Amino acid sequence: MSDIPATMTAMEIGTPGPPEGLRPVSRPVPEPGPGEVLIRVAAAGVNRPDVLQRRGLYPPPRGVTDIPGLEVAGEVVRAGTGVTNPAVGARVCALVAGGGYAEYVTAPAAQCLPVPAALSMEEAAALPETFFTVYYNVFMRARLRPGETLLIHGGSSGIGTTAILLAKAFGARVIVTAGTAEKCTACLTLGADAAIDYKREDFVARTLEATGGQGADVVLDMVGGDYLARNMAAAAANGRIAVIATQHGTHAELDLVTLMKKRLWVGGSTLRPQTVAAKGEIAAALRREVWPLFESKSLRPVIHARLPLREAARAHALMESGAHIGKIVLFTR
Numbered sequence: 327m328s329d330i331p332a333t334m335t336a337m338e339i340g341t342p343g344p345p346e347g348l349r350p351v352s353r354p355v356p357e358p359g360p361g362e363v364l365i366r367v368a369a370a371g372v373n374r375p376d377v378l379q380r381r382g383l384y385p386p387p388r389g390v391t392d393i394p395g396l397e398v399a400g401e402v403v404r405a406g407t408g409v410t411n412p413a414v415g416a417r418v419c420a421l422v423a424g425g426g427y428a429e430y431v432t433a434p435a436a437q438c439l440p441v442p443a444a445l446s447m448e449e450a451a452a453l454p455e456t457f458f459t460v461y462y463n464v465f466m467r468a469r470l471r472p473g474e475t476l477l478i479h480g481g482s483s484g485i486g487t488t489a490i491l492l493a494k495a496f497g498a499r500v501i502v503t504a505g506t507a508e509k510c511t512a513c514l515t516l517g518a519d520a521a522i523d524y525k526r527e528d529f530v531a532r533t534l535e536a537t538g539g540q541g542a543d544v545v546l547d548m549v550g551g552d553y554l555a556r557n558m559a560a561a562a563a564n565g566r567i568a569v570i571a572t573q574h575g576t577h578a579e580l581d582l583v584t585l586m587k588k589r590l591w592v593g594g595s596t597l598r599p600q601t602v603a604a605k606g607e608i609a610a611a612l613r614r615e616v617w618p619l620f621e622s623k624s625l626r627p628v629i630h631a632r633l634p635l636r637e638a639a640r641a642h643a644l645m646e647s648g649a650h651i652g653k654i655v656l657f658t659r
């Protein structure tokens with residue numbers, strides 16, 4: 327397409343460190359490879375892993391651009407070899423392994439989903455990273471079923487708000503932990519059945535109390551470390567614990583007797599290094615099971631703040647302040 331420029335503005339990390347290191351630079355517009363599309367980015371979601379990457383703690387996988395950004399929404403402006411779907415001109419949101427903080431990004435066609443008609447580009451940009459992560463861990467791996475109880479740590483985070491919406495949409499009972507009374511209230515407003523201020527209350531005791539002593543059937547854990555033992559104590563018999571982050575440390579002691587007696591399953595995953603085929607399978611499941619809920623207007627992501635792409639540093643500072651509830655989104659124009 328002739329209106330695609332040779333260069334674009336992208337936000338580069340430069341030297342790992344504080345948010346101010348994020349700065350606008352001019353980079354060549356990338357070329358879509360076989361099986362990929364080029365997207366003109368309207369908006370990009372900000373996620374905690376971007377913050378870790380900026381600090382030098384989460385390097386991009388081999389062969390992936392150093393520009394941060396794991397999710398975008400925009401228009402397909404060029405298709406690589408073999409791609410007919412999505413077509414040029416389609417409005418898509420996409421999970422990318424990097425490069426989202428830019429005016430253009432390439433994405434595997436398999437990782438693109440249509441922008442739901444009821445949502446804006448900014449709302450659609452807030453979907454991929456958390457919806458892929460939550461759907462994969464909670465539903466495809468931990469197999470949460472209607473009527474079961476899901477305990478979500480960090481209920482007001484981007485991941486947490488998505489988990490509340492999805493679990494409620496599929497008929498589960500939801501208990502969350504969050505660090506302030508205001509965040510607990512926000513989670514209850516979103517549909518959580520119980521919210522525990524983890525800084526003031528013991529989440530194990532409160533979870534058992536809220537489930538009549540049974541415990542949670544599934545735990546979505548972004549804390550790790552010493553939370554493993556406490557999650558196992560808060561889990562129901564046949565419970566499943568899905569670990570997706572290690573804010574309290576990467577090592578934990580596993581009590582095998584509790585594991586066996588309660589017949590627990592403990593698993594974990596990271597999304598970014600998975601193959602395009604694996605991410606394509608998650609995309610297909612989301613399109614089939616979740617996307618109809620956007621069209622029927624029963625699902626809408628929680629956006630805390632929208633900022634211009636050039637103010638990515640401010641977006642990171644906001645995320646690091648912990649003041650946000652839901653997602654932070656960057657827009658390009």
Ligand SMILES: NC(=O)c1ccc[n+]([C@@H]2O[C@H](COP(=O)([O-])OP(=O)(O)OC[C@H]3O[C@@H](n4cnc5c(N)ncnc54)[C@H](OP(=O)(O)O)[C@@H]3O)[C@@H](O)[C@H]2O)c1
Nearest residue numbers: 373374459479480483484485504505548570571595596597
């Ligand atoms: N494995 C994967 O595939 C994958 C993919 C995406 C994200 N993640 C991880 O998922 C987490 C959330 O990501 P995000 O983008 O949604 O970030 P975010 O909005 O910044 O959320 C971080 C959350 O962690 C919570 N938290 C910290 N310590 C806690 C504790 N002791 N108990 C309960 N909650 C605690 C915070 O809650 P308060 O503010 O209430 O203290 C906050 O809500 C991050 O750790 C990220 O690295 C993993």
